Amino acid sequence: MSQTLVIAPLLVALFTAILTLLTRSNDLLTRTVSWLGGLAYVAAVAALFDRIVLPLGSESATVAYQVSNWRAPFGIVLVADALSVFMLGLAAAVSLAALSFAVLYVDSYGQRLTFHPLYHFMMLGVTGSFLTGDLFNLFVWFEVMLMSSYILVLFYGGPKHTRAALNYVVLNLIGSAVMLVAIGGLYSTTGTLNMADLARRLLDPGAYGVDVVPVLGLAGVLFAVFALKAGIFPFQFWVPAAYEAAPAPVTAVLSGVVKKVGVYAIVRLYFTVFAAATLPTSLSLPGLSGTSPLAFFGPVLFLMATASIVVGGVGAVGRENLDTLLAHSSISQVGFIALPLAVAATAPTESLRLLGVVAALVYAFNHGLAKGLLFLVSGTVFSAFGSIEFDDLGGVASRAPLLAASFLVGALALVGVPPLSGFFGKLLVFDVTARATATGAAGAAAALAVALVGAVLTIAYYTRAWNVVFWGERSGVVERALPDRWTVAGDGGVATDGGPVRRLSLTGEMVVVVALAVAVVGFGVGFEGLYVAAESAARAALDTGTYVNAVAPAEVSG
Amino acid sequence: MTEFLLASVLAVLFGLGTFLVLRRDVVRVVWGITIISQSANVYLITMGGVGPGDVAPVVAHGGDPASVTDPLVQALVLTAIVIGFGTSALALVLTYRVYEEHGTIDVYDLGGGQ
Numbered sequence: 125m126s127q128t129l130v131i132a133p134l135l136v137a138l139f140t141a142i143l144t145l146l147t148r149s150n151d152l153l154t155r156t157v158s159w160l161g162g163l164a165y166v167a168a169v170a171a172l173f174d175r176i177v178l179p180l181g182s183e184s185a186t187v188a189y190q191v192s193n194w195r196a197p198f199g200i201v202l203v204a205d206a207l208s209v210f211m212l213g214l215a216a217a218v219s220l221a222a223l224s225f226a227v228l229y230v231d232s233y234g235q236r237l238t239f240h241p242l243y244h245f246m247m248l249g250v251t252g253s254f255l256t257g258d259l260f261n262l263f264v265w266f267e268v269m270l271m272s273s274y275i276l277v278l279f280y281g282g283p284k285h286t287r288a289a290l291n292y293v294v295l296n297l298i299g300s301a302v303m304l305v306a307i308g309g310l311y312s313t314t315g316t317l318n319m320a321d322l323a324r325r326l327l328d329p330g331a332y333g334v335d336v337v338p339v340l341g342l343a344g345v346l347f348a349v350f351a352l353k354a355g356i357f358p359f360q361f362w363v364p365a366a367y368e369a370a371p372a373p374v375t376a377v378l379s380g381v382v383k384k385v386g387v388y389a390i391v392r393l394y395f396t397v398f399a400a401a402t403l404p405t406s407l408s409l410p411g412l413s414g415t416s417p418l419a420f421f422g423p424v425l426f427l428m429a430t431a432s433i434v435v436g437g438v439g440a441v442g443r444e445n446l447d448t449l450l451a452h453s454s455i456s457q458v459g460f461i462a463l464p465l466a467v468a469a470t471a472p473t474e475s476l477r478l479l480g481v482v483a484a485l486v487y488a489f490n491h492g493l494a495k496g497l498l499f500l501v502s503g504t505v506f507s508a509f510g511s512i513e514f515d516d517l518g519g520v521a522s523r524a525p526l527l528a529a530s531f532l533v534g535a536l537a538l539v540g541v542p543p544l545s546g547f548f549g550k551l552l553v554f555d556v557t558a559r560a561t562a563t564g565a566a567g568a569a570a571a572l573a574v575a576l577v578g579a580v581l582t583i584a585y586y587t588r589a590w591n592v593v594f595w596g597e598r599s600g601v602v603e604r605a606l607p608d609r610w611t612v613a614g615d616g617g618v619a620t621d622g623g624p625v626r627r628l629s630l631t632g633e634m635v636v637v638v639a640l641a642v643a644v645v646g647f648g649v650g651f652e653g654l655y656v657a658a659e660s661a662a663r664a665a666l667d668t669g670t671y672v673n674a675v676a677p678a679e680v681s682g
Numbered sequence: 683m684t685e686f687l688l689a690s691v692l693a694v695l696f697g698l699g700t701f702l703v704l705r706r707d708v709v710r711v712v713w714g715i716t717i718i719s720q721s722a723n724v725y726l727i728t729m730g731g732v733g734p735g736d737v738a739p740v741v742a743h744g745g746d747p748a749s750v751t752d753p754l755v756q757a758l759v760l761t762a763i764v765i766g767f768g769t770s771a772l773a774l775v776l777t778y779r780v781y782e783e784h785g786t787i788d789v790y791d792l793g794g795g796q
Contacts (some may be wrong), residue, residue: 260761267769271769271772278776282783286784287783290708290780293769294711294712297715297718300769301715301718301721304719304722304726307758311754311755311758
């Protein structure tokens with residue numbers, strides 16, 4: 125029974141997607157089914173969380189479900205461990221909030237057309253990526269997720285959206301081809317695609333006749349693909365246009381969850397699987413050497429992370445539009461997630477490595493919630509005032525104080541002000557980097573300085589957004605829009621579907637935004653629980669042996 | 683010999699695909715991607731082994747089970763072809779939509795997407 129539970133979130137997402145396709149004729153029914161499906165998804169993830177991680181602090185379980193009882197490495201295998209379930213928890217939280225928001229926000233034509241099936245297929249792809257125990261299945265789940273996200277980016281079909289989608293589609297198709305090449309190479313080198321089997325073979329390459337040196341290069345090719353998905357420098361350039369084009373709730377999921385799939389894949393494959401390999405001591409590249417593949421990836425990730433922090437931060441400062449500012453901020457924040465991972469990869473001690481992964485996971489969780497919140501605030505601003513351009517906005521706080529307060533909570537969480545969850549995320553990132561500096565790791569002091577600059581930049585661009593949009597004199601747009609949009613239905617305002625905005629849907633959007641803001645505060649105040657969950661997730665990520673034993677791939681001769 | 687031939691074909695295909703992706707015309711970019719993903723498929727097939735003794739994994743047609751090539755890569759390629767078919771169709775439709783919205787499919791005229 126507990127093994128079957130592993131597949132539950134997948135099935136829920138799949139059936140919801142199909143049901144929303146079947147009920148397309150009735151608008152209200154589609155929305156209801158879709159929302160209930162989102163709720164059921166949260167319930168399925170909660171049940172899995174309860175099975176794997178709870179009670180907090182005790183040894184977390186690792187459960188593998190072999191589909192149709194075909195044993196790994198031959199069959200399809202789904203693995204739920206603390207790391208997968210931690211990421212699923214983030215996905216479920218952000219997804220339910222975004223879905224509740226979308227039901228009210230997306231125009232009724234779009235909802236009738238394709239929105240709900242696409243949304244749930246996207247969540248299906250995300251869930252599959254988190255749960256799969258097979259490299260090629262990871263590719264397939266990526267494609268499921270990307271195919272839906274292509275069309276969601278393209279959703280409004282205007283000039284801006286087609287242009288952004290073109291970049292997004294072309295880049296990701298090239299990424300997929302590169303991923304196939306890496307997977308093919310890994311298969312021919314190691315003779316398996318099952319992650320647990322791969323780890324087992326890399327642990328004992330002699331017994332299986334595996335040459336580990338090519339694995340390093342192929343893992344590097346794969347790494348570029350994951351960095352593209354996560355939007356880490358130098359693969360970040362698709363991010364702003366795509367995030368600006370997609371509808372606000374979709375952007376919240378793209379930034380809060382889909383990006384984290386890339387981060388998850390890096391943690392899972394490099395820390396659980398490839399870390400098992402021991403390279404010959406004779407192998408060294410210019411500036412890089414060591415016997416673990418992580419020793420080679422650490423410095424590269426280091427450079428990519430610090431460059432992301434700076435490029436994203438500097439890019440965000442000068443933006444004139446709320447969504448593009450948030451998108452550039454996303455690039456910078458992913459740098460903050462990658463930085464502790466880089467430290468963890470090069471860490472000399474086990475405890476520092478664990479702490480690095482914990483810091484990355486906590487930061488990823490915080491960023492998912494807070495950035496999701498901010499994108500939904502941006503969507504609400506658009507619903508209420510019909511624009512998110514800085515030129516049009518001003519003085520929003522004086523007429524929509526709750527909205528302004530929610531923005532402030534999200535922004536402060538990313539800046540890192542206690543008692544919000546972001547404070548602990550940032551604290552851990554700086555703590556890990558400082559510890560690395562103390563052990564004398566090369567470049568750690570520079571990384572610390574860059575992180576500090578990044579933190580200051582974060583303060584700068586959010587302060588600017590706050591000053592321009594929420595404070596100051598009310599702009600003409602805000603003044604004109606308010607009486608119509610915040611009272612009973614008026615005829616002056618124009619919503620995304622061209623009709624007047626109903627008070628009900630604006631109120632509903634506000635409820636979602638405020639609920640998410642409360643969650644951000646809640647995870648900060650009750651941070652202990654989040655930390656313990658992240659720690660067991662990090663332990664699971666670093667514990668290759670338990671992962672292999674849980675899957676227990678059959679021995680293959682030849 | 684087969685290995686060498688396939689390796690050369692792959693090199694040409696990947697090179698051609700990359701060349702097309704770097705063109706200004708969006709349709710050529712889409713064809714470039716299609717060629718790159720197809721060459722990734724050919725590459726996958728070669729990973730299953732194309733030695734002189736290897737025969738196609740169809741036992742009923744007289745192949746000796748001991749000398750067949752790895753059938754797994756062929757299953758992978760089938761999956762990849764189906765996915766590639768869908769994405770290529772989407773990319774072509776998208777190209778048409780881009781033309782409708784912008785009146786051009788020249789990447790330089792389309793601008794930076796902002």
